[in-house]
Each structure stands twice: as structure tokens, then as C-alpha cells.
Amino acid sequence: MTKNHTMLSALLVPMVTIIPLSAVLFDVEFDYNLRMVLLGASILGLVTGVLGSFAVLRRQSLLGDTLSHAALPGVVIAFMLMGRELGWLLIGAGIAGWLGTVLMNMIIRTTRIKQDAALGIVLAVFFGTGMALLSYSQGHEDASRAGLDKFIFGQAAAIVERDVLMVSGVAIVVLLIIGLFWKEFKLLTFDSEFASTNGFPVWFLDLFLSTLIVVSIVLGLQLAGVILMVGMLIAPGVAARQWTNNLSSMVILSGLFGAAAGASGAVFSAAAEGLPTGPLIIVAASLIVIVSLLFAPERGLIWRWWNQRQDQQQFLSESLLADIYRLAEKHGSTTYLVPHGMLTHLHGRAARKVLRELAAHRLLEKQATGWRLTAQGVIQAEKVERNRQLWKLYRLYRDEFEAPPVVENFQQDIREVLPREVVTRLERLLA
Amino acid sequence: MERLLIDLLLNFMSAEQLYDALDDPRMVAILIGAMVAVSGALLGTFLLLRHMALTSDAISHTVLLGIVVAFIVMVYGLDQEADISSPWLIVGAALSGVLTVYLTELIFRSGLVKEDAALGLAFPLLFAIAIILISRYADDIHLDEDTVMVGEIGVAWANANEHCFANCEEVVITPDHPKAETGRQCINCKPSGPYSPRDPEAIFKEICSNCGTYPASIAYTRGYIDTSPQIVLWPRAITTMGVITLVNALFVLLLYKELKLATFDAGLAAALGFRPGLLHYALMALVSVTAVGAFDAVGAVLVVAFFIVPAATAYLLTDRLWRMLVLSSFIGALAAYTGYDLARGDFLGIYNLDKLLVFLDKHVLDLGGNTTWNVHIASAMVMMTGFFFLLAWVVSPRYGLVSNTIRRMVQRRRFREQLLLMHIHNHENTENANRELALDTLHMHLNWSENHLKRMVARLRSRNLVRVQNNLVIMTDRGERLLQKIMQERISA
Numbered sequence: 001m002t003k004n005h006t007m008l009s010a011l012l013v014p015m016v017t018i019i020p021l022s023a024v025l026f027d028v029e030f031d032y033n034l035r036m037v038l039l040g041a042s043i044l045g046l047v048t049g050v051l052g053s054f055a056v057l058r059r060q061s062l063l064g065d066t067l068s069h070a071a072l073p074g075v076v077i078a079f080m081l082m083g084r085e086l087g088w089l090l091i092g093a094g095i096a097g098w099l100g101t102v103l104m105n106m107i108i109r110t111t112r113i114k115q116d117a118a119l120g121i122v123l124a125v126f127f128g129t130g131m132a133l134l135s136y137s138q139g140h141e142d143a144s145r146a147g148l149d150k151f152i153f154g155q156a157a158a159i160v161e162r163d164v165l166m167v168s169g170v171a172i173v174v175l176l177i178i179g180l181f182w183k184e185f186k187l188l189t190f191d192s193e194f195a196s197t198n199g200f201p202v203w204f205l206d207l208f209l210s211t212l213i214v215v216s217i218v219l220g221l222q223l224a225g226v227i228l229m230v231g232m233l234i235a236p237g238v239a240a241r242q243w244t245n246n247l248s249s250m251v252i253l254s255g256l257f258g259a260a261a262g263a264s265g266a267v268f269s270a271a272a273e274g275l276p277t278g279p280l281i282i283v284a285a286s287l288i289v290i291v292s293l294l295f296a297p298e299r300g301l302i303w304r305w306w307n308q309r310q311d312q313q314q315f316l317s318e319s320l321l322a323d324i325y326r327l328a329e330k331h332g333s334t335t336y337l338v339p340h341g342m343l344t345h346l347h348g349r350a351a352r353k354v355l356r357e358l359a360a361h362r363l364l365e366k367q368a369t370g371w372r373l374t375a376q377g378v379i380q381a382e383k384v385e386r387n388r389q390l391w392k393l394y395r396l397y398r399d400e401f402e403a404p405p406v407v408e409n410f411q412q413d414i415r416e417v418l419p420r421e422v423v424t425r426l427e428r429l430l431a
Numbered sequence: 432m433e434r435l436l437i438d439l440l441l442n443f444m445s446a447e448q449l450y451d452a453l454d455d456p457r458m459v460a461i462l463i464g465a466m467v468a469v470s471g472a473l474l475g476t477f478l479l480l481r482h483m484a485l486t487s488d489a490i491s492h493t494v495l496l497g498i499v500v501a502f503i504v505m506v507y508g509l510d511q512e513a514d515i516s517s518p519w520l521i522v523g524a525a526l527s528g529v530l531t532v533y534l535t536e537l538i539f540r541s542g543l544v545k546e547d548a549a550l551g552l553a554f555p556l557l558f559a560i561a562i563i564l565i566s567r568y569a570d571d572i573h574l575d576e577d578t579v580m581v582g583e584i585g586v587a588w589a590n591a592n593e594h595c596f597a598n599c600e601e602v603v604i605t606p607d608h609p610k611a612e613t614g615r616q617c618i619n620c621k622p623s624g625p626y627s628p629r630d631p632e633a634i635f636k637e638i639c640s641n642c643g644t645y646p647a648s649i650a651y652t653r654g655y656i657d658t659s660p661q662i663v664l665w666p667r668a669i670t671t672m673g674v675i676t677l678v679n680a681l682f683v684l685l686l687y688k689e690l691k692l693a694t695f696d697a698g699l700a701a702a703l704g705f706r707p708g709l710l711h712y713a714l715m716a717l718v719s720v721t722a723v724g725a726f727d728a729v730g731a732v733l734v735v736a737f738f739i740v741p742a743a744t745a746y747l748l749t750d751r752l753w754r755m756l757v758l759s760s761f762i763g764a765l766a767a768y769t770g771y772d773l774a775r776g777d778f779l780g781i782y783n784l785d786k787l788l789v790f791l792d793k794h795v796l797d798l799g800g801n802t803t804w805n806v807h808i809a810s811a812m813v814m815m816t817g818f819f820f821l822l823a824w825v826v827s828p829r830y831g832l833v834s835n836t837i838r839r840m841v842q843r844r845r846f847r848e849q850l851l852l853m854h855i856h857n858h859e860n861t862e863n864a865n866r867e868l869a870l871d872t873l874h875m876h877l878n879w880s881e882n883h884l885k886r887m888v889a890r891l892r893s894r895n896l897v898r899v900q901n902n903l904v905i906m907t908d909r910g911e912r913l914l915q916k917i918m919q920e921r922i923s924a
Contacts, residue, residue, distance in 0.1 A: 061551040062485050069732065081796060111830055116547075117484040117743050121820060124488075124736030128813025131733065132774070135807035227492055231555025238548050276566055279559035286556040293543055301541060 034270045037277060040159045040167055041262030044223055045281070047171045047216045049236035049258025050178060053251050054209060056237035057189050062116075063101075063210065064233035066123040068217045068226045070100030072130025075221075080137045086166055090218050097214035100126050101207065155222065167219055174212055178251075185209060186247055224278035235285035236261065242296035261285035314411050316347060316354045318384050321363065323347075324373055325381035334378050339370040386430070390414045393426045401425055433665050436673075437594055446597070446661040453591070459666050460584045461771050464812050466672040467725045468763025470679040471737030472745075474718050476756050477683075479742040480694050485547075487738040489535070489554035490528045490715065491722040491731045496561035497527030498723065503568055521720055528719025529712055531557060584728040584808045591664040595647055598660040602650035606639045610655045613639050668728055675724040679717055683756065686710065691752055729809035737763055740816040747823045747830045762819050770812025776804035848896075850877065851887055852914045855897065855906050868903045 055061055071093035078085075078092025100122045107118040178185065187195040188205045196202040213233070220229050240254035265281030294302050320343060328336035344351050355371060358364040363377035373381060388410050394403060403422045415423050440449055452458050478484050501523030505511045509519075531553055538549040604611050615635040617628045626633045645653070647660035683690065693700040693707035700707040718738070725734040745759035769779055776784040784804040792802050825832050854877060858867035867876055874884035888904060891897045896910035906914070 056545070056548050059545055059547055061545070061548040065485070065488065065551065107824070110832060110835070111747060111824060113743055113746060114482055116482050117479050117739055117746075120484040120488060120735060120739035121743055121817075124733065124740055124813060125817030125820070127732050128736055128810045128817065131810035132806040132814055135810065136801075136804060227558055228555050230551050231559065234548050234551040235555075238544055238552060242543060274566055275563055279562040282555050282559035283563070286552065286559075289552060293538075293541060299543055301543075 034266065036159050036161060036164050037270075038263055038266040040164045041223060041266040041277065041281060042259040043164070043167050043171050043262075044216070044220050045232065045236070045258030045260070045262030045285075046255045047174055047258075048220055048229075048232045049240070049254040049256070050175065050251050051209075051213050051216050052233040052235075052258070053237035053240055053247075053254040054185060054189055055213060056234055056241060057247075061234045062119055062230065064213060064217060065227075065230035066104065066119040067097040067100060067210070067214050068221065068229040069123045069130075070126035071097045071214065071218055071221065072127050072226070073133055074099075074130075075218075076130050076133040076137055080133075086163060086222075090170075090215070093218040093221070094211065094214050096126065096130075097217065098207075098211055101210045101214070105203075105206075159223070163222070170215060170219055174215060177212065181205070181208070182248075189247070224281055228278050228282045231282040231285060232258065232261070235282070235289050239285075239289045239292040242292040242299050257285070257288050261288060311411070313354060316350060317358055318411060320347060320351060320354060320358065321373075321377065321381040322385050322388065324364070324371060325378070325385055328373060335372050337367055337370045337372045343371065387414055389430055390423070390426050393429055394418070394422075397426070397429065433592060433670050434594060436670075437663050437665060446663060449663050450661075453664055453666060457771055459669070460808055461768050463666070463668050463672055463728050464584055464767030464770065464809070465764040466669075466676045467721075467729055467734065468737050468741065468767045468812075468816075469760040470672065470676040470721050471725070471734065472741045472759035472763040473679045473683050473756060474714065474721060475738035475742035476745065476752075476759050477690055477694055477714060478718070478738060479746060480752075484739045484743075485550060486532065486535075486715070487718055487722070488735045489550050490531055490719050491726070491734050491738075493527050493531040493554050493557040493561070494524045494719055494722045494726065494731060495527075496530075496557045496564075497523035497525070497719070499561045499564045499568075500527070503564065506568075520723060524719045524723035525716040526719075527557065528715050528722070532712065532715045584812075590668065591666045592670075593646075593648065594663045594665055595660050598656070598658045599647045601647065602645045602655050604639070604642045604645070604655065606637065606642060608642075610641075611639050612641045613637060671724050672728070675721055679721065682713070682717060687753075690714075694752075729812070733809050733813050736813040736816050740813075740820050741766065744816070744820045744823045747820075747827045750829075763816065766815040766819055767812050770815040771808055773815055774806050774808040774811035847887060848891060849914075849917055851891065852896065852906065852910055852917075855904055856911070856914055859906060864903065868905070870899060870902050870904055873904060 052064070055063060074092035074094065074096025075089050076092075077096075078088045082088035082092075104115075104118045104122045107113055107121065108115055113121075184195070184200060184205050187198075187200060188202060188209065192202050192206075195205070217229050217233070220232055224232050236254040236257035237250075239257050240250045243253055244250050261281050261284040264284040265277050268280045268284070269275050269277040292300070294300055297303055323343070323346065324338050325334075327338050328334050343355065347354075355364065355366075358377070359366050359371075362374055363380050365372045365374050365377075391408060391410050391414055394414065395408065397403075398405070401422055403418060406417045409417075414426075418426075437449070444452075475484075475487065478487050498520055501517070501519040504523075505517060505519055511517075534553040534557070535546075535549045538544050538552055539546050544552065606613055614637075616638045617626070617633050618624070618636050619632070619634050620626050620628050641653075645655065647656070648662050650656050651659050689700070689705050689710055692703070692705060693710050697707045700710075721738075722731065722734050725737070729737070741759040741763035742755070744762050745755045748758055749755050772778075772780070773784075778784060785802055788802040788804055823831065826834075828834055854873075855868060858864050861867075866872070870888070871881075873888075874881045877884065879887075888897065888899070891910070892899070895907055896913060897904055898907055899905070
């Protein structure tokens with residue numbers, strides 16, 4: 001756990017210092033506009049990160065994609081009725097996204113269509129309807145392109161102070177709600193059947209959580225746009241999942257990752273003239289994911305690869321010791337010289353390196369034609385051999401001794417995993 | 432190839448008829464829409480059955496990356512003009528589609544990320560890279576995100592290749608040609624020279640303002656020749672989509688058996704040596720190519736509808752794979768046909784949306800007098816696919832809401848009848864019979880309402896399964912026989 005935290009803080013330091021760092025490194029000027037974009041992007045990243053971790057855990061990652069597309073007709077209708085007022089656009093999008101969720105759940109419940117297709121149907125049909133309405137609202141069909149790019153691709157540069165205030169307000173409300181319903185959401189995420197048998201209104205909670213996701217998506221639309229919203233929702237959650245097995249730390253971490261991605265996207269877009277903010281946020285979030293997948297302790301790919309390598313090495317060295325010991329025993333002398341070719345033939349070329357390592361630990365001695373156990377090696381080999389025998393006996397007599405079920409692992413000292421009385425009984429059997 | 436096809440068509444109709452047909456935006460839009468729908472439905476059926484419907488969404492977005500990279504290669508690598516109908520685009524699209532799927536599987540196979548999240552990580556990243564590339568090289572590659580995301584099927588007819596069949600000779604206008612417009616021009620007059628045309632030093636030259644070589648069509652419109660050339664303007668999108676539809680249809684027809692096996696039992700397919708993985712990537716490449724061929728017409732987001740929605744509709748109507756393929760293609764094409772009219776306000780010839788708009792404008796909201804429903808055509812086609820899905824969802828004979836509800840009601844009633852018969856059978860001729868089977872207390876034993884019991888007894892009596900004797904409900908022989916039969920069926924089941 002402590003290692004975990006050190007690595008994490010090593011990752012978080014550049015994230016937190018990205019703002020002061022960027023001022024020095026990229027010569028970014030923090031004018032009013034950039035400050036607004038930065039604030040908006042970070043707060044949004046925070047909210048989507050927090051909500052996204054629930055979506056990731058509930059295997060509803062692509063719900064975000066569907067909902068962000070399904071919001072279009074709501075946005076257009078709200079725009080036609082109320083004009084370009086962010087609050088109303090939010091409400092319209094919320095209603096449309098919410099309707100989409102309900103419809104999707106109905107399709108899954110009443111037909112044999114699975115979730116992926118139901119998501120696709122709602123996404124496509126709602127978006128098509130939205131596009132039709134948009135082209136209607138703009139009088140003639142070609143004009144449909146005029147306003148659409150802002151919706152599909154977002155336009156972070158247009159964020160003003162009022163938007164930031166609005167985003168912050170909604171963010172506070174969303175975070176408060178999550179705090180209040182923490183227990184319920186946790187239960188829903190990990191065991192919704194248990195929740196339903198205990199009388200929690202699961203469908204309502206489900207819808208409630210989806211509604212929150214809709215709200216965060218709608219907030220994010222003007223920043224990242226329809227298509228990239230799904231990345232903003234998922235990436236921080238996936239990254240955070242690699243570092244911890246605890247929901248609360250995952251949610252907090254995911255929020256931090258989201259905020260860091262938002263901030264760095266904003267900063268880099270200011271540093272490199274003409275690059276859009278939304279896609280840069282996604283690239284930043286994806287980089288965080290890649291780093292997490294590779295380096296996260298215990299789960300990370302590099303970590304796992306290293307562990308596997310260590311295991312293989314240990315297995316090989318124990319097998320070599322045991323083989324030499326057994327051969328020596330058969331020949332009646334513990335100092336029997338085992339020919340070199342025999343060992344490499346049995347264990348492959350990898351054995352050479354391990355043999356040299358064993359010699360370095362003074363367990364083996366190299367002679368001109370082969371290898372021989374040292375006194376220390378004999379003791380070690382006996383220990384290994386004895387451990388193996390005990391494990392084999394455990395496999396045979398597990399039920400008879402009513403021993404606790406443990407994972408068989410010859411490389412582990414059996415005394416570490418089994419209770420002492422079971423080990424003594426096994427040892428007595430061996431004797 | 433276009434030429435060949437046109438020659439074939441000319442066997443059935445005259446060049447003028449063909450010209451008129453292809454000059455009709457409605458005709459061309461419906462034809463292209465139907466081809467998009469059919470090619471989408473053929474592949475979409477397999478995507479749906481493999482639970483990969485959303486992969487088509489991901490691919491249709493990442494195709495943008497393939498297009499951008501193809502454009503950059505064309506402009507910087509091959510020094511060509513970037514052209515939206517170049518074959519490089521197809522290559523780029525197919526590669527980007529395969530890359531999306533490969534990347535998703537790579538992330539998924541790490542074992543650290545669930546499958547849905549893996550897809551959700553891969554395609555936004557590729558899409559984001561595409562947009563960054565576009566904004567970086569925008570000045571050179573003339574590619575706008577909007578053109579890719581939102582197509583315009585209504586103008587497809589205008590983007591055409593010219594094919595000429597008769598009177599096609601080029602017209603060469605020389606100064607002696609009767610139609611030549613000749614005149615004299617002073618070459619050393621003001622403003623370039625010092626003289627005015629009246630000065631004797633002015634030098635004149637014979638010039639011809641319209642000399643040159645003209646293709647027959649232009650020569651005819653300018654009146655240089657009297658006989659009109661026989662021209663067919665062949666929209667390019669028809670060729671592109673036609674080829675894609677043909678390739679998809681061939682893919683499905685030739686590999687039908689393999690696809691079927693790989694879809695329903697990938698393990699068996701692998702064991703029999705069919706390489707389901709290869710087939711999988713071929714399918715994904717075709718999805719990408721279809722998406723890129725269609726984005727011109729319907730846009731990257733809406734093409735997803737043609738992949739998923741008709742296939743899902745057909746899925747609610749049939750259990751047979753080949754029927755599903757035919758049905759989904761048909762429904763898609765029908766949606767394209769009716770969708771064009773819906774874009775002009777005509778809903779299946781039943782209702783005109785303009786009336787609704789007039790009503791809304793008058794009584795409900797202020798639409799600013801904009802009461803003509805004239806919208807983006809591809810969107811209207813998608814709306815029709817949604818409508819057909821809704822229709823199938825409600826009234827499908829096998830899986831529709833209505834038939835499901837009816838089936839459930841029938842089952843419930845039959846179960847209750849059997850329950851009542853069973854109860855009578857169990858207590859008949861026992862000492863408790865007077866208590867258990869009395870007409871006015873029986874409902875309590877079954878936990879039914881009194882009215883419900885009365886209705887059930889009346890129904891059973893009318894079918895001569897029970898009778899009422901001394902205020903007791905008693906089974907008839909017929910009822911006894913029926914119950915025996917039911918119990919035997921239960922046992923054998």
C-alpha cells in the first residue's frame with residue numbers, strides 16, 4: 001500500500017504542478033480567457049471523473065456515448081423555444097438523455113435485444129431526430145452545419161465566467177448528491193441484486209445515477225463535444241481503477257485524474273496555437289490511462305511482467321536444486337557431479353544464468369564438466385524438497401485433515417500458509 | 432465500369448429517360464440511401480448477432496483518422512490533390528477500422544479493462560488524434576470535420592461524371608467557322624500603348640474570342656451545333672456505393688456458411704479450421720469501408736443507424752439468419768425511400784407534418800411562421816428506421832409488446848383454470864369437500880377475489896368442465912379427463 005502511494009504521488013506531482021510548470025516551460029500567458037477555460041475544464045474533468053468511475057465499474061462505459069448523442073434533440077428543442085440560454089439547453093439535453101435511458105432500459109427489458117444494440121438504436125435514432133430538428137430550426141437543410149460543429153466538437157474557447165459559475169454550481173450539487181447517496185450507489189454498483197432484495201429502489205437509483213451522468217455530459221458538451229465526452233467519462237475511471245481496490249479512493253483519484261486531464265488539455269491548447277482543447281483533453285486522459293496500465297503497482301503490466309519473471313526464476317532455481325539433489329541422492333553421494341549438458345537439456349538455455357546465480361549464492365559449485373551441491377546447497381535443497389513433499393501430502397490428505405483450502409504453491413513455504421497443527425501432522429506423515 | 436453499367440441500362444431505356452432519372456434529386460437520393468441501407472444492414476446483422484453493434488459506432492468515428500491520414504499522405508507523400516473519392520481513402524478507412532478493433536482487443540486482453548471500457552478508450556483517442564491532425568494541417572488538406580460527420584444526400588446527384596453516347600464529337604471553332612466571333616483589336620493602343628484606335632499608327636490584329644475546342648455538351652448549350660449529344664450524367668456516389676454494396680453482398684453470400692458458424696459458435700469454427708479471427712477482421716474492414724463510402728451521403732454518425740436499427744428490427748421479426756438478412760436490407764431500403772418523403776414533410780403518405788407545425792404555431796408555441804417541414808434528408812431516413820423499429824417492437828407477431836402481453840394473459844388464465852381444476856380434484860370426495868369446495872368460500876382457499884372466482888367458475892362451466900351441485904363446485908368427467916391430460920403432459924415435460 002505504501003509503495004502504491006509513493007508511485008501515485010510521483011504521478012500526481014507533475015499533474016498538480018502542471019499549471020505553474022507550463023507557465024515556465026511553454027511560455028503560456030494566463031489571460032482571462034485561458035483562466036476561464038482552465039477552470040471550466042478542470043471542474044468538468046473532476047465531475048465526469050467522479051461519475052465515470054461508477055459507469056466504468058457498472059460496465060456502462062458506452063452509456064456516456066449514447067447519452068451525449070441522445071441529448072441533441074433536447075438541446076435543439078430547448079434552443080428553439082428558449083434561445084441560447086445554457087440553463088435551458090442543459091434542461092432540454094437532460095430530458096432527452098433521460099428519455100433515451102428509459103427507452104433503452106425498456107428495449108432491453110421487453111425484447112431479446114442486448115445492451116449494445118439498444119444503446120446503438122437510441123444513439124442513432126435520437127441523434128437523427130436531433131439533426132432533423134436542427135435543420136428544421138435553421139430553415140433550410142444546408143444551414144444545419146452552421147451550429148452543429150459546436151455541439152459535436154465543442155468549443156472550449158467560448159467559455160465565459162457565467163459558464164464557469166454554472167458548471168461549478170452543478171458540480172457542487174452533483175458531488176453533494178453523490179456524498180449523500182454514497183451507500184446506495186456503492187451497493188448498486190457492486191451488488192444490485194442484493195440492493196433490490198433489501199428493498200432499495202434499484203431502478204430509481206439506476207435512473208438517478210444515469211441522470212447525473214447525463215447532467216455531467218451536457219455540461220461537457222460545449223467543452224469536449226459529443227464524441228469525445230465518452231472518453232472524458234471513462235478514461236479517468238479506468239486509470240483510477242488500476243491504482244486502488246477501494247471505491248472511495250478510486251472515485252477521488254478519478255476526479256483528480258479528470259481535473260488534471262482537463263487542466264493540461266487547456267494549457268497545451270494555449271501553448272500550441274490552434275490546437276483544439278477537447279481532443280487535447282482526451283489525449284491527456286489517454287496518456288494517464290496508458291501510464292496507469294503500465295506502471296500501477298500490483299495490477300500494472302510492467303509490475304505483472306516483473307512478478308512473473310521473478311516467479312519463473314525462482315521456480316527454475318528451485319527445480320535445478322531439487323534435480324541436482326535427487327540425482328545426487330540416486331548416486332549415493334550428495335556431492336555427485338551433475339553434467340552440465342544434462343541440466344541445460346532438461347531446463348533449457350535459461351538454466352545457465354540461474355546456475356551461475358546459484359553458484360554466486362554459494363549453493364552450487366562449478367566444476368570443469370558439471371555442477372555439484374555445496375554443503376549449504378544440500379541444506380537448501382533438502383528444505384526445498386521437503387517443502388515440495390509436504391505440499392504433495394497436503395494435496396492428498398487435505399480433506400482427511402480438514403485442512404483449510406489454500407492455493408497450492410510449491411514455491412511458498414507451506415508453514416506460512418497452513419496452521420501449525422496441520423503442518424506437524426503432515427511432517428509426521430512424511431517421517 | 433460506369434460506362435458498362437450505363438450501356439446495360441440503355442438496353443432498357445432511352446438515354447433521355449436515363450438522363451431525366453439521374454437528373455432527379457429524389458430518385459438519386461433514394462437510390463443512394465437504399466444502397467447505404469442495404470450494405471449497412473448486411474453487415475449490421477452480423478454485428479448485432481455478435482453483440483458488437485457499438486463497434487460500428489466506434490469505427491464510423493475513427494474512419495475520420497483514416498481519411499485524414501490518407502489526405503496527408505496524398506498531399507505530402509504523393510504530391511496529389513487531396514480528393515475525397517480517391518481509393519487511398521478506402522485503404523485508410525479500412526486500416527483505421529481494423530486499428531480500432533485491434534487496439535480495443537489489445538486493451539481488453541491486458542485483463543485490466545472491461546470490453547466496453549476498452550472500446551470507449553480506443554475510439555475517442557483515435558478520433559481526438561484525427562481532429563488534432565485536421566486542425567494542424569487544415570490549410571493543406573481542405574478537410575472539414577463537418578463534411579465527414581454530416582453528409583448531404585440531397586446533393587449527391589449534382590456531383591456526377593459525364594458520359595456521352597451519340598454526337599459526341601468535340602467541336603473545334605477556328606476563325607473560319609461560321610459561329611466564330613471575330614473582331615479586331617488594337618495592340619498598341621491605350622492603356623498599354625501610347626495611341627488611340629483612331630491614330631493612323633495604331634496596329635490592329637484579327638482576334639477570335641471563342642475559338643478553341645469544346646466538348647459536345649458545352650458546344651450544344653452554346654449553340655455551336657444543332658444536334659444535341661446524348662449525355663448521361665452519372666452521380667459518382669452511385670458507383671461508390673454500388674461497388675460497396677456489391678462487395679458486401681458477395682462477402683455475405685460467398686462466406687455465408689463461415690460467417691454463420693463464426694457468429695454462433697466461434698469455438699467450433701476455429702476447431703474446424705475456419706479462422707474466425709480473420710473473418711472478424713475482414714468484417715471490420717468492410718464496416719470501415721462502408722462507413723467511409725457512406726459518410727459522403729449520410730455522415731459518420733447517422734451511418735450507425737443503418738448498421739444497427741434495421742438489423743435490430745429484423746431481429747424482432749425472425750429467427751432465421753438468411754431471413755434476417757433479407758428483412759433488414761428491405762427495411763433499410765424502405766426507410767430510405769419513405770425517409771426522403773418524410774424530409775419533405777410527407778409521413779408515409781398518411782400525414783403531412785406541415786399541418787402539425789401550423790397547428791403548433793397557431794395554438795402552442797411561436798415558431799415564427801416557419802411552418803414548412805423541410806429537413807436534412809439522411810436524418811429523416813434515420814427517423815424512419817426508428818419508426819419501423821418502434822412498429823416491430825410493438826406489433827411483431829413473435830416478439831412484439833402486443834403479442835407478448837396477449838401470450839402472457841392467455842398463459843395466466845390457463846394457469847388459473849388449471850389451478851382451480853387441481854384444487855377441485857384434490858378435495859373432491861374428501862371429508863373436507865364441503866369446506867374446500869363451497870361456492871361462496873372457495874375464493875378464500877385460492878386467495879382470489881370473489882368476483883374473480885365467479886368469473887372463472889362461469890367460464891369453466893360454460894366449457895362443461897365443472898358443475899355446481901348443492902352449492903359445491905364439482906368436476907365433470909370432461910374436466911377430469913382434461914386434468915389427467917394436463918398432468919400427463921406435465922410429467923412428460
